[in-house]
Amino acid sequence: MTNTSSSPAPALARLIEQNRSWAREEQGRDPGIFDGLSATHAPVAMVVGCCDARVSMDQALGVRPGEIFYHRNVANLVRPSDAAIGASMEFCLGVLRAPHLIVCGHSRCGGIQASLAGHSDGDLGRWIAPVRSLVGEVGEELEALDEVADRVEALARMNVVRQVANALRHPAVQARLDDRAHPLQVHGWYYRIEEGMVEEVELPRERWQKKGLLPG
């Protein structure tokens, strides 16, 4: 059935109503907030996250509009051939000079589960091909884990490390790592949906320094 009226469907009407009260409350709590946001764009971090609807970083981190610059895709990938994320990094890190770059994976990730299951159909299959390749590389390590949930978590964490490494190879990131006036820090995070908690993922920084991906 086609909705021919100009008013939104009830479920969407609720969202619009909530938007109006949110905007009024924000303006009441912090008068001029929207004027300020209109005048400046100075995020403290770029977060590369998954599309998963259960991961809402603004709320989880308690940040205000304007603090985090997001780039989201299935399984939080930084693919060298992906102009969308390249453009985001050029703008956020090269132009806005955000001081932190965070790749954030999460528990129960559908993209990670599909990769583990060898899903290769359609656009999703094409998109997660690099994660399937990662499964091929670390298969023995994953198979050593008895529980499927543990494999999903281990792969999600390994994927974060891989995606940070990919980000480090991007010219926009390399330029910032060389820019002593505007230092950039890179981080790997893992968000646990079951607890709403973010954890640091350990990164092989020394290995990356030896490879020249990070300054020594």
Ligand SMILES: [Zn+2]
């Ligand atoms: Zn996900």
